[in-house]
Structure formats: structure tokens, C-alpha cells
Amino acid sequence: MRTDTGQVFHLEDYKPTDFLIPETHLDFRLHPERTIVKSTLKIERREGVALDTPLILDGDELKLESICIDGVALGDNTYVVTPDRLEIRGLPEAETFTLEITTEINPTANRQLTGLYRSSNVYCTQCEAEGFRRITYYLDRPDLLSVYTVRVEAETSAAPLLLSNGNPGEKGTLDDGRHFAIWHDPHPKPAYLFALVAGDLGVITDTFTTASGRPVNLGIYVEHGKESRALYAMDALKRSMAWDEEKFGREYDLDVFNIVAVSDFNMGAMENKGLNVFNDKYVLAEPDTATDVDYAGIEAVIAHEYFHNWTGNRITCRDWFQLCLKEGLTVYRDHEFSADMRSRAVKRIAEVKGLKAHQFPEDAGPLAHPVRPRQFREINNFYTSTVYEKGSEVVRMIRTILGAETFRKGMDLYFERHDGDAATIEDFIKVFEDASGEDLSQFALWYDQAGTPNLAITYDYDQATKTFEIEIEQSLKPTPGQPSKKPMHIPIQFGLLGTKGREIRPRATKGGLVKDDVIHLRKRKERFTFSGITERPVPSLLRGFSAPVTMTSELTRSDLAFLARNDRDEVTRWQALTQLLNSKLTSNSKRVRGGKPATIESSSIRLLGELAFNNALDEAFRALCLNVPSESDIARELGANIDPEAILGSRDALILAVAEAHGEKFEQLYNELEHHGAFNPDAAGAGRRSLRNVLLDYLSVADGNPKRASKQFKQANNMTDRAAALNVLVQRFGTSTATNDALQAFEARYGNDALVMDKWFVVQAMQPGESALGKVNELMKHQLFSLDNPNRTRSLIGAFSSGNQTGFNRADGKGYQFFAETILTIDKKNAQLAARLLTAMRSWRSFEPERREHAREALASIASVAGLSTDVRDIVERTLA
Ligand code: PHE
Ligand code: ZN
Numbered sequence: 001m002r003t004d005t006g007q008v009f010h011l012e013d014y015k016p017t018d019f020l021i022p023e024t025h026l027d028f029r030l031h032p033e034r035t036i037v038k039s040t041l042k043i044e045r046r047e048g049v050a051l052d053t054p055l056i057l058d059g060d061e062l063k064l065e066s067i068c069i070d071g072v073a074l075g076d077n078t079y080v081v082t083p084d085r086l087e088i089r090g091l092p093e094a095e096t097f098t099l100e101i102t103t104e105i106n107p108t109a110n111r112q113l114t115g116l117y118r119s120s121n122v123y124c125t126q127c128e129a130e131g132f133r134r135i136t137y138y139l140d141r142p143d144l145l146s147v148y149t150v151r152v153e154a155e156t157s158a159a160p161l162l163l164s165n166g167n168p169g170e171k172g173t174l175d176d177g178r179h180f181a182i183w184h185d186p187h188p189k190p191a192y193l194f195a196l197v198a199g200d201l202g203v204i205t206d207t208f209t210t211a212s213g214r215p216v217n218l219g220i221y222v223e224h225g226k227e228s229r230a231l232y233a234m235d236a237l238k239r240s241m242a243w244d245e246e247k248f249g250r251e252y253d254l255d256v257f258n259i260v261a262v263s264d265f266n267m268g269a270m271e272n273k274g275l276n277v278f279n280d281k282y283v284l285a286e287p288d289t290a291t292d293v294d295y296a297g298i299e300a301v302i303a304h305e306y307f308h309n310w311t312g313n314r315i316t317c318r319d320w321f322q323l324c325l326k327e328g329l330t331v332y333r334d335h336e337f338s339a340d341m342r343s344r345a346v347k348r349i350a351e352v353k354g355l356k357a358h359q360f361p362e363d364a365g366p367l368a369h370p371v372r373p374r375q376f377r378e379i380n381n382f383y384t385s386t387v388y389e390k391g392s393e394v395v396r397m398i399r400t401i402l403g404a405e406t407f408r409k410g411m412d413l414y415f416e417r418h419d420g421d422a423a424t425i426e427d428f429i430k431v432f433e434d435a436s437g438e439d440l441s442q443f444a445l446w447y448d449q450a451g452t453p454n455l456a457i458t459y460d461y462d463q464a465t466k467t468f469e470i471e472i473e474q475s476l477k478p479t480p481g482q483p484s485k486k487p488m489h490i491p492i493q494f495g496l497l498g499t500k501g502r503e504i505r506p507r508a509t510k511g512g513l514v515k516d517d518v519i520h521l522r523k524r525k526e527r528f529t530f531s532g533i534t535e536r537p538v539p540s541l542l543r544g545f546s547a548p549v550t551m552t553s554e555l556t557r558s559d560l561a562f563l564a565r566n567d568r569d570e571v572t573r574w575q576a577l578t579q580l581l582n583s584k585l586t587s588n589s590k591r592v593r594g595g596k597p598a599t600i601e602s603s604s605i606r607l608l609g610e611l612a613f614n615n616a617l618d619e620a621f622r623a624l625c626l627n628v629p630s631e632s633d634i635a636r637e638l639g640a641n642i643d644p645e646a647i648l649g650s651r652d653a654l655i656l657a658v659a660e661a662h663g664e665k666f667e668q669l670y671n672e673l674e675h676h677g678a679f680n681p682d683a684a685g686a687g688r689r690s691l692r693n694v695l696l697d698y699l700s701v702a703d704g705n706p707k708r709a710s711k712q713f714k715q716a717n718n719m720t721d722r723a724a725a726l727n728v729l730v731q732r733f734g735t736s737t738a739t740n741d742a743l744q745a746f747e748a749r750y751g752n753d754a755l756v757m758d759k760w761f762v763v764q765a766m767q768p769g770e771s772a773l774g775k776v777n778e779l780m781k782h783q784l785f786s787l788d789n790p791n792r793t794r795s796l797i798g799a800f801s802s803g804n805q806t807g808f809n810r811a812d813g814k815g816y817q818f819f820a821e822t823i824l825t826i827d828k829k830n831a832q833l834a835a836r837l838l839t840a841m842r843s844w845r846s847f848e849p850e851r852r853e854h855a856r857e858a859l860a861s862i863a864s865v866a867g868l869s870t871d872v873r874d875i876v877e878r879t880l881a
Contacts, residue, residue, distance in 0.1 A: 001112065001827075001828070001831050001869050002060065002084075002831070002869060002870050003867055003868065003869060003870065003873075004377070004868060004869070004870040004873040004874070005870070006377075007377065008375055008376070008377050009320075009375060009376055009377070009379075010374065010375045011319070011321040011372075011373075011374045011375065012374070014318070014319050014321075016046070016143065017046070017139055017141070017143070017144055018045065018046055018049040018053050018055075019043050019044060019045055019046065019049070019055055019139065020043070020044040020046060020144070021041050021042065021043055021044070021138075021139060021144060021146045022042050022044055022146060022147065022188075023041070023042040023146060023147050023149070024039065024040075024041055024042075024138075024146040024147070024148045024149070025039070025040040025041075025148075025149045025150075025151075026038070026039050026040075026136070026148065026149070026150045026151070026194075027039075027040075027150075027151045027153070028150070028151065028152045028153060028154075028196060029153050029154075030107075030123055030152065030153065030154040030155075030159065030198055032107065032108045032118065033106050033107075033108050033109070034104055034106065035104065035105050035106070035107055035116060035123075036065070036102060036103075036104055037102065037103050037104075037105060037135055037136045038100065038101070038102045039100070039101045039102075039103075039136040039137070039138070040098060040099070040100050041098070041099045041100075041101075041138075041146075042096060042097075042098055043055065043096065043097055043098070043099050044095060044096045045091075045095055045096075051091075051093055052089075054087050054088060054089045054091075055087070055088045055091060055099075056085055056086070056087045056088075057085060057086045057087075057088075057101075057133075057137035057138055057139060057140075058084065058085060058130070058133040058137065058138060058139065058140040058141075059081075059083070059084055059085055059086055059103075059133050059134075059136075059137045059138075060083070060084055060115070060130070060133045060134045061083070061105075061115075061134055062103045062104075062105065062133075062134070062135075062136070062137060063103060063104040063105070064081050064086065064101070064102075064103055064137070065102040065103060065104055066100075066101070066102045067079060067086075067088075067099070067100070067101050067102070068099070068100040069088075069091070069092060069097055069098065069099055069100075070092060070097050070098050071098070071100075074088070078090040084133075085137075086101075086137040101136060101137050103135075103136050103137065105134070105135065107123055110134070111788060111829045111830055112134075112829075112830055112831060112832065113126060113264055113265065113266045113790070113830060113832075113833075114126045114127070114130075114131035114134060114266070114832070115127070115131045115132075115133075115134025115135050116134070116135050116196065117264070119262040119263055119264035119265070120223070120262070120263055120264070121158070121199060121200070122197065122198070122199030122200075122201065122260075122262060123154070123159065123196065123197065123198040123199055124195075124196070124197045124199075124260065124262050124277055125194065125195050125196045125197070125272075125277070126265070126266065126270060126277065127191060127192045127193070127194050127195070127272070128192040128193075128270060129192055129320055129379045129380060130192075130379065130380075131192070132191035132192060132194055133191075135194075138191055139191075140191050140192075141190070141191075141319070142190040142192060142316050142317045142318065142319060142320065142422055143190070143316075143317075143318045143319060143422035144190060144191070145188035145189055145190055145316070145420075145422065146188055146189070146190075146191075147185065147186065147187075147188050148164075148165060148166065148183075148184070148185045148189065148194065149169075149182065149183070149184045149185075150164040150165070150166075150182070150183045150184075150185075150194075150196065151180055151181070151182045152164060152180060152181055152182075152183070152196060152198055153174065153178055153179070153180040154178065154179070154180075154198045155177055155178055156173065156177050156178060156179045157177060158199070158200065159198040159199050159200065160179075160200055161197070161198060161199055161200065161201055161203075161221065162179070162180070162181035162197075162198050163181075163183070163195075163196065163197040163198070163221075163258055163260065163275055164181075164183035164185075164194075164195060164196045164197075164275060165183060165185040165189070165193070165194060165195055165272060165273045165274045165275050166183050166184050166185025166186065166187070166254060166273065166274050167183065167184055167185070167186070167254055167255045167256060167274075168181065168182075168183055168255075168256065169181075169182040169183060169184050170182045185254075185273055185274065187253065187254075187273060187313070187314070188420065189273050189313060189316070190316055190422065193271070193272050193273045193313055193316075194272065195270070195272030195273075195275040195277055197221070197260045197275065197277065200224070201221040201222060201223065201224065201260070202221070202222055202223065202224040202225065202226065202227045203219050203220065203221045203222070203227070204219070204220050204222075204227050204230050204231065204234055205217065205218060205219050205220075206218045206234050206237075206238065208237075208238055208241050208242075208252070208257075210241070210245065210251040210252055211245045211251055212251060214251070214252070214253075214255075215255075216241075216252050216254070216255060216256065216257055217255065217256045217257075218234065218237060218238070218256075218257050218258075219256065219257075219258045219259070220233055220234055220237075220258075220259045220260075220261070220283065221258065221259065221260040221261065222260075222261045222280065222283060222284060223261070223263075223280070226261075226284055228286065229283075229284040229285055229286045229289070229290075230261070230283055230284065232285045232295060232298060232299075232681065233259070233282075233283045233284075233285070233298050233302050236298060236299040236302040236303065237257070237259070237302050237306060239299075239303075239337075239341065240302060240303040240306040240307065240337060241306065243303070243337050243340065244306070244307060244310070244333075247336065247337075247340075248310070248333070248408075248411060248415075249412065249415075250307075250309075250310045250415070252309065253309070253314070254273075254274045256274060257274055257276075257306075258274065258275050258276070259275075259276045259277075259278055259283065259302075259305075260275070260276070260277050260278065261278045261279075261280035261282075261283035261284060262277060262278070262279070262280060263279075263280050263754060263789065263791070264788070264789055264790060265277070265278070265279035265280075265790060265791075266790055266830070266832050266833055267279065267383065268281075268282055268301050268304075269282050269301050269304070269305045270305070271304075271305045271306075271308030271309070271312055271313060273309070273313050276305045276306075278301070278305070279790075279791065280755065281294070281297075281755055281758075281791060282297060282298050282301040282302070283298065283302075284755060285298055285681070287679035287681070287717070287718040287719065288718065288719060289719055289750075289753060289755065289756050290681075290719055290755075291719050291720040291723050291724075291759075292681060292685075292686035292689055292690065292720045293720075294719075295681040295686070296338070296342070296686070299337075299338060299341065300334050300335075300337075300338050301334075303333075303334045303337045303338070304330055304331065304333075304334040307330050307333045307334060307337070308326065308330050310415065311326055311329045311330045311333060312326035312327075312330060314415075314419050314420065315414070315415070315418045315419060315420075315421055315423055316421075316422050316423070317422060317423065317424075318422040318423060318424050319422075320376070320379045320382070321372055321373060321374065321376075322372065322423070322424050322425055323372075323379075323382060323383070323387050324371045324372055324387045324388075324391035324394075324425070324447070325423060325424065325425055325428055327383075327387055327388045327391055328371065328387065328388065328390070328391020328392045328393075328394060328395055329391070329392075329395050329428075331388050331389060331391065331392035332391075332392040332395040332396055335347070335351055335392060335396075341683070342683035343618055343620060343621070343683055343687070345569075345570035345571060345618070345621065346570075346618060346620040346621055346624065346683070346687070348544060348545065348571050349570070349571055349574050349621070349624050350624075351389075351545075352545045352571065352574075352575075353624075354385075354389065355385070355389050355390070355393065355545075355548060356633070356636070357630075357632060357633065357636075358385040358389065359385040359386055359389045359390050359452075359548070360452050360548075360550070360636065361636060361842065361843050362384060362385055362386050362839075362842065363386060363390070363450060363451050363452045363479070364451070364452065364477075364636075364639075364843075365842040365843050365845070365846075365879075366480060366842060366845070366878055366879050366880075366881055367384075367839060367842045367875070367878055367879065368386075368450040368451055368479040368480060369382070369384070369386055369450050369479075369480070370386075370447060370448050370449060370450045370482075371386055371387060371390050371391045371394055371446060371447045371448075372425050372447040372448065373387075374448075375481075376874075377870060377873075377874040378835070378870045378871050378874045380831075380832045380835065380871055381835055381871060381874050381875055386450070390548055393547070393548040394446045394447065396546075397443070397446065397490075397491050397546070397547055398410070398432055398440075398443070400491040400493065400518060400546050400547075401438075401440075401443065401489070401491050401518070401520070402432060402435075402436050402438065406432075406435055406436045407432070409435040409436075410431045410432035410434075410435035410436065411431075412435075413431040413434060413435050414427075414428060414431040417431060418431075425444075425447050429443075429444050440489075442486075442487075442488065442489045442522060443488070443489040445486055445488045445489075446488060446489075449476060449479075449482060449485050449486070449488065450479040450480075450482055451476045451477055451478075451479045451482075451485070452476075452548060452549060452550055453474050453475065453476045453488060453490065453547075453549045453550075454474070454475050454476075454549065454550045454551070454552060455472050455473070455474055455490070455492075455521070455549050455550070455551045455552070455553075456472070456473045456474075456475065456551075456552050456553075457470060457471070457472050457473075457541065457551060457552070457553040457554065458470075458471045458553075458554055459471075459539060459553075459554055461533070461536040461537070463536075465531070466531060466532055466533050466534055467529055467530065467531045467533060468496065468506070468529070468530045468533040468536075468537055468539075469511075469527060469528070469529045469530070470519070470527070470528045470530075470539060470541075471525065471526070471527045471528075472492070472519070472521050472525070472526055472527075472528070473524065473525040474487055474488065474490060474521060474524060474525075474549075475524075476488070480878070480881065487522065487523055487524040488522075489520065489521070489522050490520075490521040490522075490547045490549060491518050491519075491520060491521075491546050491547055492518065492519040492520075492521060492541055492542055492546055492547060493517055493518050493519075493541075493542065493543040493544050493546035494517060494518070494519055494539060494540060494541045494542070494543060495517060495539075495540045495543060495567070495568070495569070496530065496533065496537035496538075496539055496540070497537055497538045497539075497540055497562070497563070497566060497567065498534075498535050498537055499535060500566070501562075501565070501566025501567065501568075503568070504533060504534075504535075504537050506530035506531060506532055506533060507530075507531050507532025508530075508531050508532065509528060509529065509530055509531075510528075510529040510531070511526065511527040511528045511529045512526040512527065512528045514528055514530075517543070518546070519541075538555070538559050538562050538563060539555075540563055540567045540569065540572045541553070541572075542572070542575070543567075543569040543571060543572050544569060544571050544572075545571050545575070555576075557580060557583075557603075560576040560577075560579055560580045561576070561580060561603065561604075561607055563576035564576040564577040564580065564607060564611070565607070565610065570617075570618075570621055574621070574624055574625060577607065577608075577611070577625055578629060578633075580604060580607070581604060581628055581629055581654070582629050582633070582634065582637045584599075584600070584601065584604060584654070585628070585629055585634045585637070585647075585650050585651060585654060586634060586637045586638050586650075588600075588649075588650035588653060588654070589634060589638060589643070589646045589647045589649075589650040590638075590646070591650075592646040592649040592650050592653075593643045593646035597653075598649065598650050598653035598654070600653065600654060600657040602661075604654075605657060605658050605661045605662070608625065608626060608628075608658055608662075609658075609661070609662050609665070611625040611626075612625065612626050612662070612666075612669070612691075613665060613669065618687055619673075619684075619687035619688050619690070619691040620683065620686065620687030620690055620691070621687075622691050623687065623690035623691040623693075623694050624690075626658075626691070626694045626695070626698070627694050628651065628654055628655065628658075629651075630651075631644060631647050631648055631651060631805040631806070632803075632805055634647045634650065634651060635647055635805065635843075635846070638846075639846060640846050641846075641847075641848050641849075642809075642846050642847045642848060642851075643847075643848050643851075644805040644806045644809045645806055645811075647805065648768060648805065648806050652701075655697070655698060655701055656701055656702070658698060659698040659699065659701045659702035660702055662698070663698075663699070663702045666695050666698050666699055666702075667699060669691075669692075669695060670692055670695040670696065670699060673688050673689075673691060673692040673695070674692070675688060675689075679717065679718045686720070689718075689720045689721060689724075692721075693720070693721065693724035693725075696708065696709060696712060696724060696725065696728055697728050697731075697732070700728050700732050700733075701732060705733070706728075706729055706732070706733040706736050706738040706739060707738070709725045709726075709728040709729045709732070709733070709738075710725070710729065710738040710741075710742065712724075712725040713725035713726055713729065713742045713745075714745075719756070719759075722746075723759055723763070725742070726742055726743070726746060726759075726760075726763055727763055727766075729742050730743070730763050730764060730766070730767050731766070731767065731768060734767045734768075734769075734771070743760065743764070746760055747760060751784070754789075754791070754792070755791070757784055757792075758791050758792060758794075758795035759795070761779060761785070761792065761795040761796045761799070762795045762796075762799040762803075764776075764779060765779070765795070765796050765797075765799040765800040765803070765804060765807075766799055766800070766803050766804050766807070767804070767807065768804070768805075768806045768807060769806050769807060770806075770807070770810055771807075772800065772804055772806075772807025772808070772815075773807060773808075773810065773814055773815055773818060776796060776797075776800050776807075776818070777818070779796055780796065787822075787825060787826055787829060788829060788830075790830065790833050793826065793833060793837070794833075794837070797819070797822055797826075797837055798837055798840070800815075800819075801815075801819050801837060801840035801841070802837075802840040808840075809847060809851055810851075811850055811851060812854070813850075813851065813853075813854025813855070813857065813858065816841070816854050816855050816857075816858035816859075817854075817857075817858055817861075819840075819841070819858065820858040820859070820861050820862050823837060823838050823862060823872065824862060824865060827868060827869050827871075827872045831869030831870070831871040831872060832871055834869065834871065834872050835869070835871035835872045835874070835875045838862070838872060838875045838876065838879070839875060839879075841855060841858070841859060841879060842879055844856065844859065844879070856880070859876055859879055859880050860880065862876045863876045863877060863880060
């Protein structure tokens with residue numbers, strides 16, 4: 001583990017390397033505890049670099065065995081080795097020379113899961129961001145591109161499968177029951193894209209022929225016996241390959257494309273060139289084990305990693321400050337892919353929900369940072385929803401501003417101009433300026449200014465002159481290191497609605513720039529005047545959620561209801577409904593906190609009913625409407641003085657009122673939606689299930705007993721319905737026998753299936769109220785629980801801390817105390833995981849004073865420990881700052 005040195009890295013300190021490594025030859029002799037890595041590097045001194053300039057290579061927990069230059073062992077006084085680097089002085093005068101380094105590493109002891117490690121006896125690697133230096137000494141930075149040839153040697157019986165990047169070459173058997181394979185990747189790449197996998201795995205294969213006729217062999221490697229669970233992932237892969245050709249003109253560029261699923265992985269998946277390594281959660285699915293959400297996640301992550309082949313691998317990042325160059329863009333691409341595969345509006349609403357649930361709170365709290373940060377202590381802590389999701393929103397806004405066609409031209413230019421480069425955000429913006437002739441310098445502030453802009457909007461209609469005026473004022477609060485902000489270019493897609501929802505087309509506009517259906521807000525405060533408007537319109541703003549902002553507007557409750565009923569954009573309909581419900585849920589939370597009962601408006605109940613029963617709408621959309629704002633949504637709306645118990649009370653009161661009002665029709669619809677045929681994970685089937693399962697919750701609340709959920713749990717023929725029923729049982733009837741029976745039955749049936757059991761841990765970690773902590777403590781002692789496995793740790797500790805509002809944020813602070821102790825334990829094993837989990841406390845300042853003080857104490861107790869990892873030190877100090 002790297003412990004904190006206090007060092008901070010700055011964007012403006014970027015300097016190219018003094019040396020290049022045009023060729024990298026790696027030879028691995030795999031052994032569980034003593035793997036030998038021999039690295040042979042062709043080194044080239046850059047022109048103009050002084051002859052006495054030392055070569056400084058990165059390292060981390062390496063044991064140096066030997067070091068030679070041009071075949072001659074180096075003398076002790078010509079190099080210095082420290083834990084994190086190897087500095088070589090007295091280099092040959094020749095412009096190029098060969099450096100040979102042998103290191104020994106212990107994959108079995110590697111619990112950080114970066115570098116070379118073992119997961120269920122499979123050797124695998126994870127090198128992004130700085131894991132390659134845990135394999136050998138190297139210039140471990142993304143702007144150092146090299147052509148790799150890799151020889152892997154292992155015991156044949158333990159590792160019949162030997163994989164690395166690129167195309168397969170020679171293989172053969174050796175004495176002593178060992179064998180080897182050679183892989184060559186012709187595309188120069190940075191070290192973070194290196195990968196090696198060796199072990200005994202099952203496989204499914206397929207082929208894909210690219211548009212220009214290149215045949216590609218596809219392989220997905222999984223634990224033996226799980227092959228059939230990889231078929232959906234393979235299907236998603238082939239669809240991704242075809243889509244990237246069609247929508248972006250991007251073809252695959254190697255003879256093989258391999259995916260390996262492993263069960264111990266810190267993140268979702270990794271885009272190593274030609275050899276993606278996946279958290280098995282994003283590969284394995286069968287109707288009996290995976291929910292619709294799991295299927296959608298697999299489709300999205302398979303696509304994401306595949307799309308990185310161009311946005312990330314062929315064009316990589318100059319330095320880690322540019323991380324959003326590959327991540328924001330690739331998320332944008334996978335979002336578009338999923339939108340094309342499913343319902344676009346439903347997909348967009350899911351994205352907006354995710355953005356608001358994760359990125360907005362990040363932007364509003366102590367961990368706020370720009371999409372392109374300018375400094376970091378630990379890069380691992382910047383794989384955030386700001387870099388990924390907000391980064392994607394920024395790309396989407398470029399398309400909204402330029403139009404789809406010009407955007408595509410800009411992308412084409414990006415690929416043409418930067419293929420093979422380690423590029424920057426400036427390069428990216430420039431291609432769109434060149435393709436469009438527009439100046440995007442103000443727009444570029446989106447990459448530099450942290451925080452979520454708010455738009456304060458006022459309207460004025462003048463019947464006499466038939467003009468309608470919209471005035472918009474943008475504001476952006478200070479964030480760490482950024483006390484004052486400049487106005488940004490914000491594209492606001494809009495429409496004006498007349499009676500019955502008819503779209504009104506203005507004759508002309510004055511004031512700020514309006515192009516087609518987009519208002520371009522560019523000043524701090526700007527007025528847009530529309531003429532030829534014969535009736536007072538209801539404005540529909542931010543259609544499609546065209547910018548990641550919040551809005552405060554003068555729209556009345558009846559305007560919002562009107563939009564929810566009539567707008568042609570479903571995203572706006574959903575947003576209007578959400579805003580309407582939120583205002584009630586927040587005011588009720590305050591009432592409940594003050595000891596008063598919640599009040600419910602019959603108009604909202606009617607509106608929800610209309611949307612739920614409207615057969616003209618997508619079932620998935622209707623389900624989204626019925627899924628009223630979550631406890632954390634309400635907390636975010638409140639922003640301060642949060643009391644989770646009061647929020648839960650307010651939310652439950654709404655659900656009960658809706659359930660009681662619509663009980664009969666809900667029941668009828670619930671019965672109608674029952675599906676008897678075979679399970680199909682497509683969008684239509686998933687939509688039907690999501691509507692039926694949200695109805696199950698309402699009906700169970702109305703029934704006041706667990707019978708219906710219990711019955712669904714027993715009769716379900718797929719995991720979506722089974723898990724939904726179990727969730728209702730635990731959330732609504734936690735202590736009932738029916739719930740205990742279901743939990744036991746689930747465990748008996750799936751006890752050997754780690755991914756399914758993760759769901760069992762999650763559902764219990766989320767049980768509301770003060771009893772949750774005891775449950776979590778009890779589950780930590782369960783024989784299937786282990787802090788060594790990230791998925792399992794996240795399913796219990798992560799779900800509890802980031803998903804269980806009332807259980808975690810207990811008034812007595814015991815939830816925080818437990819969490820702090822657990823984080824310290826995890827930090828010793830897996831620093832990255834510990835730091836990510838700890839971000840669950842980033843909104844601690846928005847709680848009511850008692851909880852806030854307990855949270856501060858818990859955070860301080862972590863900060864006071866000596867020898868924290870850099871990862872946790874960085875998060876805890878920024879969170880407390
Ligand atoms: N680059 C990976 C992705 O987004 C994420 C990742 C980062 C995985 C760091 C592992 C380590 O696709
Ligand atoms: Zn990515």
C-alpha cells in the first residue's frame with residue numbers, strides 16, 4: 001500500500017518524458033508467490049536531452065533482481081532503488097540502448113487488486129491508473145506509448161489459458177509441465193492498457209466481420225460451468241461492434257477481442273487493448289440469476305469498454321488530468337448506444353436520475369472538482385461521477401450546441417487528427433471549433449468550473465404586444481479552490497405550450513441567442529423575448545435535460561401538472577412531475593420533523609393515477625413516474641438540516657395515500673401485467689416488470705401485510721420479480737415470518753452463487769431504521785461475508801452507508817462509528833475500495849446538527865490514524881476541510 005507523502009500533482013507541471021520506449025518486451029514466469037518478470041526495453045533518448053540526464057522509472061512494491069544495459073549488468077553505484085522508483089545514472093551515450101530489468105512479485109499477496117494479482121486462482125492484471133509499476137519498473141504514464149510483445153509462461157495444469165494484449169503468436173510446451181504463449185500488440189499503447197490473464201477458465205466464442213471485411217475472433221472467458229451466462233454479454237458485444245461502425249465509423253483493429261470475467265475487481269471493467277478484464281457482475285446473466293437492471297448494466301459496460309478501443313486506446317490521454325477525455329466521451333457513447341437499443345426517453349430519465357443522485361451531491365459537497373481537475377494527490381480518487389457522468393453531459397452539450405451533423409464531423413476530425421496520440425481536452429475542443437467555425441472558449445469553462453449551475457427563471461407575458469419574455473439568471477456557488485466563477489454557455493432546449501399542449505412557434509426572438517429549439521444562455525443574466533405569441537404559454541425548459549443544471553422557476557403547481565400531462569418530451573414530463581412531488585415531500589418532511597402530520601394533495605394523486613393508467617405511454621415510463629422521489633432525492637432537495645426519519649415518514653405517507661386512492665385499479669393492472677411466457681430481457685419486458693413491481697410495493701403498503709409479496713417471491717420465474725418481492729418484504733415487513741422465510745429460501749437456493757448472494761446482502765443492508773446496524777454487524781459474521789472481495793464488501797458496507805438513509809444516519813451516530821472502524825480495516829487490505837466507500841460521507845454537513853456532529857467525530861477518528869493510505873487520507877481530509 002502506498003501511504004501518504006503529502007505530494008500533490010498539478011496539471012501545469014506537465015513535461016514530456018526525456019526518454020521514449022518504442023518497444024517493450026515482457027517475459028512472465030508465473031508463480032503464485034514468486035512471479036519473475038523480465039522486461040526488455042528499447043530506450044531512446046529524446047533529441048536535445050543532456051547525456052547525464054538520469055532515467056527515472058516508477059515502481060511500487062517491487063523486488064529488483066537484476067538490471068543490465070546492452071547486456072552488461074549495472075554496477076551498484078550507477079543506480080538507486082527506492083520503494084517507488086529506480087533511478088539509473090551513467091547511461092550509454094548512444095541515442096538508443098536496451099535496458100533489461102528483472103523483478104520478482106507476489107500475485108497471491110496482492111490484495112490491492114492492482115498490478116498482477118490472483119482472483120480465484122486466475123492470474124490477472126489491473127494497470128489503470130498506476131498499476132503497471134507494481135509489475136515492473138517503467139515510465140508508467142499515459143503519454144508514453146510503446147509496442148508490446150509479451151511472453152507468458154506458466155504451469156500447464158494450473159493455467160492452460162495464457163492471454164495478453166494484441167494478436168496471438170507462437171505457443172509451445174516446455175519441460176516440467178509448463179507451457180508458454182507469445183502475444184504481440186502492434187498498436188503502441190501506454191502501460192495502463194497492458195493486461196495479462198492466465199488460468200483455467202471456460203469460454204464461449206463467436207466471430208464478427210468488420211465493415212471492411214476483417215474477421216475477428218471473439219472470446220468471453222468465465223468460470224467453468226458459467227459459460228451459458230455469458231451469452232447475453234456476447235450478444236451485447238456484437239451489437240456494440242456494429243453500432244460503433246454505423247454511428248461513428250469506427251472499426252475494430254485486431255484479429256481477436258477477448259473478455260475475461262473475474263470475481264475480484266475494484267471497478268466495473270477495464271478496456272485493456274484487445275483483452276478487456278471485467279468484474280463478473282458485468283458479464284454473467286441468466287434470467288434466474290440476473291435482474292433487468294443487471295442485463296442493462298452488462299449491455300452498457302460491455303459497450304463502454306469496447307468503445308474505449310477508439311476513445312481511450314487509439315486516442316489516449318496525455319496525463320491523468322485529462323481522464324474525462326476518454327471517460328466522459330466513452331460514457332456519452334455508451335449512453336447513446338443504450339438509447340438506441342432501448343427506449344431513448346426512458347434511458348435518458350435513468351441517466352438524469354443517476355446524475356442527480358450521484359454527481360449533483362458530489363458537486364455540492366467538499367469533494368467537488370472540475371470535470372478536468374487541475375490537481376490531485378491520488379488519481380484513483382478521481383474516477384468519479386463528475387469525470388464520468390458530468391463529463392458525458394459536457395459532450396452531449398457540444399452536440400446540442402453544434403447539432404448532430406456538425407458534431408459527427410468534429411468526431412471524425414478527432415479520430416483523423418489524433419489517432420495514435422495522447423491528447424488533451426484542448427485538442428478535443430479544437431476539433432469541434434474547426435468543424436463548426438464556432439468559438440467554444442466560453443463553453444470550455446464546463447471542464448474547469450466545478451459545481452452545478454442554477455438557473456433562476458422568470459417569465460412575463462404581454463397580451464397587448466403578444467410577446468413572451470423569459471429571463472434567466474445563472475449562478476454557480478463557490479467550490480473548493482474556486483471562490484468565484486464566470487458565466488457559462490448553457491444550452492437550454494425548449495418549447496412553448498399553448499392550451500391543450502399545442503406547440504406554439506414564436507414568430508421572432510429578440511435578446512439572447514435562440515437557434516431552433518435551443519436557448520443559448522451565455523451571460524450571467526439574459527433575456528429572451530418571443531413575439532407573435534397569441535396566448536400565455538407554459539414554457540417547457542431543459543427538454544431532454546439538455547444541460548446538467550438545477551432550475552428555480554416561477555411555474556405554478558398547475559403549470560407543472562400541465563407539463564407532466566402534456567409535454568411531448570417525456571424527460572420534461574417526468575421532471576415536472578418530480579418537481580411537483582418534491583416540493584410536497586420536502587415541506588412534509590419539515591412538518592413531520594416538527595411533529596405534524598403530512599398533508600397530501602388530491603391533485604397529485606390524480607396525476608400519478610393518470611400517468612400510471614395511460615396505456616399510450618411506455619410501461620417503463622409509467623413505472624418511473626410511480627417511483628416517487630427516493631429518500632436521498634428528498635434529502636438533496638432539502639439541502640440542509642436533514643432528518644432522515646422525517647423524510648422517510650413524509651415519503652411513506654405519500655405512498656400510502658396513493659396506494660389507498662388507487663388500490664383497486666393498481667390491483668387490476670398488477671394482475672394484467674403478469675406475464676406467463678418465457679423471460680425476455682428486452683426493454684419491453686423489463687418495462688412491464690418494472691411497472692408491475694412498483695405496483696407490488698404500493699399494493700403491499702395498502703394491504704398492510706406481506707402476503708402478496710410472499711406469493712410473488714415464491715412464484716417468480718425470474719430474478720427481477722423475485723428480488724423485487726424480496727425487497728418489498730424486507731423494506732415493508734422486515735420482522736415478519738414471511739420475510740425471514742423468503743430470506744432463508746433465497747440463501748438455500750443461491751448460497752453457492754456469489755453474484756446472487758450479493759443481492760441478498762444488499763437487500764438486508766437496506767432495511768430501514770435503527771435495526772439495520774445490528775443486522776449489518778450480524779451479516780459481517782456470516783460465513784459468506786468477506787472484506788477481501790470488493791463486490792461483497794460493497795453489497796453490505798456500501799449499500800448500508802450510501803443507500804440506507806435511516807439505518808446509516810442514526811441519530812446516535814453509531815452508524816458512522818461502525819463505518820469509520822470498518823473503513824480502517826478495509827484500508828489495510830484495499831485502499832482504493834476503502835476510499836471509494838468513504839465518499840458515502842461526503843454530504844455530512846447537510847444533516848441536522850446532532851447527526852452532523854457525530855459524522856464529524858467519525859471522520860476525525862479516521863483522520864487521526866497514522867499510516868492511512870494516500871487514497872483514504874486524501875478523501876478524509878478533503879471531506880473534513
Ligand atoms: N477505465 C475503466 C473504465 O471506465 C475504469 C477503471 C479505472 C477500471 C481504474 C479499473 C481501474 O472503463
Ligand atoms: Zn471507461
